[in-house]
Amino acid sequence: MAAPFLEVENLCKHFGELRAVDGASFHVGQDEMVGLIGPNGAGKTTLMRLITGILKPTSGTVRFKGEDITGQDTAKIVNKGIAPTFQVVKPFRHLPVGANVMVSCLCPRAKRRGDWVKTVELRARDALEFCGIADLALEPASVVSHGDLKRLEVARAIATEPELLLLDEPFGGLSPAETELMGKFLRRLHRGGRFGRLHSEGPAMVIVEHKLSDLMKIVDRVIVLSFGQIIVEGTPDEVVRNKEVIEAYIGKEVSSLVS
Amino acid sequence: MGSYLYRLYRGFQGEILAVPGRVIALIFVTLLFLLPHIIPHPLVLKIFSLAALFAIFAASWDFLSGFTGQLNLGHALFFGVSAYSAALLNVHLGVPPWATIPIGAIAGVIAGLLVGIPALRLRGFYLALVTLAFPIILIGVIFVFPDITGGELGLFGVDRLSGSRVLDYYIILLVATASILVMWKLTDGRSKIVRTGVILHAIREDEITARASGINTVRYKLMVFSISGFFAGVAGGLYAHYIRIAGPSILELFFSFQPIIWTIFGGIVTIYGAVAGVFILYPLVELVRLHPVGEIYRIVLMVLILIVVLLFMPQGITRWVRDHIEEICPRCKLINIRTRRYCRACRAPLRAEK
Ligand SMILES: Nc1ncnc2c1ncn2[C@@H]1O[C@H](COP(=O)(O)OP(=O)(O)O)[C@@H](O)[C@H]1O
Ligand SMILES: [Mg+2]
Numbered sequence: 001m002a003a004p005f006l007e008v009e010n011l012c013k014h015f016g017e018l019r020a021v022d023g024a025s026f027h028v029g030q031d032e033m034v035g036l037i038g039p040n041g042a043g044k045t046t047l048m049r050l051i052t053g054i055l056k057p058t059s060g061t062v063r064f065k066g067e068d069i070t071g072q073d074t075a076k077i078v079n080k081g082i083a084p085t086f087q088v089v090k091p092f093r094h095l096p097v098g099a100n101v102m103v104s105c106l107c108p109r110a111k112r113r114g115d116w117v118k119t120v121e122l123r124a125r126d127a128l129e130f131c132g133i134a135d136l137a138l139e140p141a142s143v144v145s146h147g148d149l150k151r152l153e154v155a156r157a158i159a160t161e162p163e164l165l166l167l168d169e170p171f172g173g174l175s176p177a178e179t180e181l182m183g184k185f186l187r188r189l190h191r192g193g194r195f196g197r198l199h200s201e202g203p204a205m206v207i208v209e210h211k212l213s214d215l216m217k218i219v220d221r222v223i224v225l226s227f228g229q230i231i232v233e234g235t236p237d238e239v240v241r242n243k244e245v246i247e248a249y250i251g252k253e254v255s256s257l258v259s
Numbered sequence: 260m261g262s263y264l265y266r267l268y269r270g271f272q273g274e275i276l277a278v279p280g281r282v283i284a285l286i287f288v289t290l291l292f293l294l295p296h297i298i299p300h301p302l303v304l305k306i307f308s309l310a311a312l313f314a315i316f317a318a319s320w321d322f323l324s325g326f327t328g329q330l331n332l333g334h335a336l337f338f339g340v341s342a343y344s345a346a347l348l349n350v351h352l353g354v355p356p357w358a359t360i361p362i363g364a365i366a367g368v369i370a371g372l373l374v375g376i377p378a379l380r381l382r383g384f385y386l387a388l389v390t391l392a393f394p395i396i397l398i399g400v401i402f403v404f405p406d407i408t409g410g411e412l413g414l415f416g417v418d419r420l421s422g423s424r425v426l427d428y429y430i431i432l433l434v435a436t437a438s439i440l441v442m443w444k445l446t447d448g449r450s451k452i453v454r455t456g457v458i459l460h461a462i463r464e465d466e467i468t469a470r471a472s473g474i475n476t477v478r479y480k481l482m483v484f485s486i487s488g489f490f491a492g493v494a495g496g497l498y499a500h501y502i503r504i505a506g507p508s509i510l511e512l513f514f515s516f517q518p519i520i521w522t523i524f525g526g527i528v529t530i531y532g533a534v535a536g537v538f539i540l541y542p543l544v545e546l547v548r549l550h551p552v553g554e555i556y557r558i559v560l561m562v563l564i565l566i567v568v569l570l571f572m573p574q575g576i577t578r579w580v581r582d583h584i585e586e587i588c589p590r591c592k593l594i595n596i597r598t599r600r601y602c603r604a605c606r607a608p609l610r611a612e613k
């Protein structure tokens with residue numbers, strides 16, 4: 001049997017007494033789009049940060065394509081093909097939007113795997129065009145609207161030519177129309193076709209999200225996190241009907257779950 | 260051939276003649292190269308030789324502390340290590356200047372890495388304290404071996420750079436021009452030839468995002484430390500051979516603060532600001548020193564000028580000048596001279612019409 005694509009085993013992160021992530025185990029397949037949901041403070045962001053090495057886990061292992069990458073340097077992990085985005089957008093504010101993406105195009109992985117016919121500028125432009133913000137390429141990131149910064153986050157991540165995208169609340173703070181657009185766009189990105197290489201599979205994705213109804217439309221599988229532990233895993237339909245999930249959310253989101 | 264020359268001219272026109280800041284820089288450099296013919300006074304020549312050399316030194320501080328945001332309060336270390344290496348090799352072993360200066364620069368690189376490695380772990384205030392300590396430690400080492408290092412008096416009798424002061428001036432000026440151009444190119448975020456500029460800017464803005472973009476920030480920081488050490492070392496080696504002595508005064512606190520004052524005066528995170536700062540402030544202070552009272556109040560004067568300038572031009576003098584003569588096109592972001600109403604390339608109005 002081939003080793004699973006991403007394999008998280010018994011991952012723990014303790015902040016003093018607080019167990020932000022407490023023994024999470026799950027895996028993600030090479031062609032999967034997985035949703036990660038859970039109430040506020042459940043430890044979703046922390047879990048993402050553990051996988052990309054921004055935080056070092058207290059215990060447990062993360063394996064990517066059979067290789068142990070637990071606690072490695074973030075840049076190294078990104079160059080192996082896992083690209084994160086941040087919940088709170090963190091662009092290079094004084095750089096133009098185009099230069100923001102260009103930085104990703106300059107990482108060793110993007111240099112190696114990117115379209116070799118194209119200059120770095122053109123590659124950055126490709127990523128921006130794919131995300132629909134090519135017209136902002138020359139504007140400094142500090143003057144760009146929040147919705148466009150969210151897209152810039154994704155553009156910056158896909159410019160590293162990832163095989164696995166970890167998106168932390170990509171719909172956060174977006175209007176309903178923007179959310180729908182972003183959802184469709186992520187779906188299209190996952191289907192693959194043209195991005196980066198001429199023949200591309202499209203990256204696998206883990207999407208952390210609060211807006212459950214929008215998330216359920218686009219993912220294949222959902223993992224529910226509560227108090228740092230995975231309580232349920234299944235298809236969107238199964239999860240929506242699950243009693244534990246409804247309890248975890250104490251009914252407040254159930255209306256949106258069912259709709 | 261003709262069309263090639265024409266394209267070269269058009270490129271020159273678009274890249275330099277149309278940008279007022281660059282025209283000023285070009286005129287300034289031309290004047291510097293003509294200086295020995297315009298004012299052949301030895302004192303003027305000496306002041307400007309030292310200014311050119313300190314320009315490398317200040318630019319290397321800006322390259323390190325300005326561009327990575329890591330405050331180095333002991334930049335004199337790189338300068339001093341190199342000056343002493345060059346002087347020791349020259350005085351004791353008779354190695355000629357063309358060899359001692361590169362060796363000194365390499366000593367600067369090693370010093371840069373020596374400071375750079377702890378700097379990866381330390382931040383802000385703590386890093387500043389550690390960098391402050393390094394040159395003082397080196398002074399201690401120098402005082403322990405007075406027979407070799409000359410101790411408090413310094414190491415005398417270093418060879419001259421060349422036979423004549425005018426030739427010395429040209430050597431220093433050429434090396435300075437080349438060094439500063441290299442540092443400026445390495446930090447130019449718009450450059451299409453070397454890509455380090457945009458990465459350095461990114462690391463300064465947000466290190467975590469830079470790492471999440473797959474950039475090995477540790478490697479770039481060490482690179483910056485060693486390049487900065489290299490150029491500060493070049494300046495140090497030139498200095499030892501120009502004034503023909505390597506003394507402990509070049510490791511003192513004041514010597515570390517000078518590049519900081521010059522750079523902030525001229526405009527930090529620009530490279531050219533550091534250079535402008537040296538060429539304005541250094542000759543001014545040296546002229547004041549000619550008067551017996553000026554000698555004592557040199558530092559007070561420098562700080563006073565700095566405070567006044569920062570009150571009115573908080574971003575430094577070069578940015579202030581640029582803001583008054585240049586206008587960036589709101590559409591294509593090209594730099595235009597302020598007197599234009601429409602962008603020279605895309606014809607967009609530069610300012611809202613009244
Ligand atoms: N760096 C940190 N130090 C201490 N506690 C933290 C830190 N980061 C997160 N936490 C805590 O860990 C818990 C999980 O946070 P987080 O992963 O951000 O949740 P989510 O993204 O699911 O809303 C929260 O209670 C939060 O306060
Ligand atoms: Mg979160």
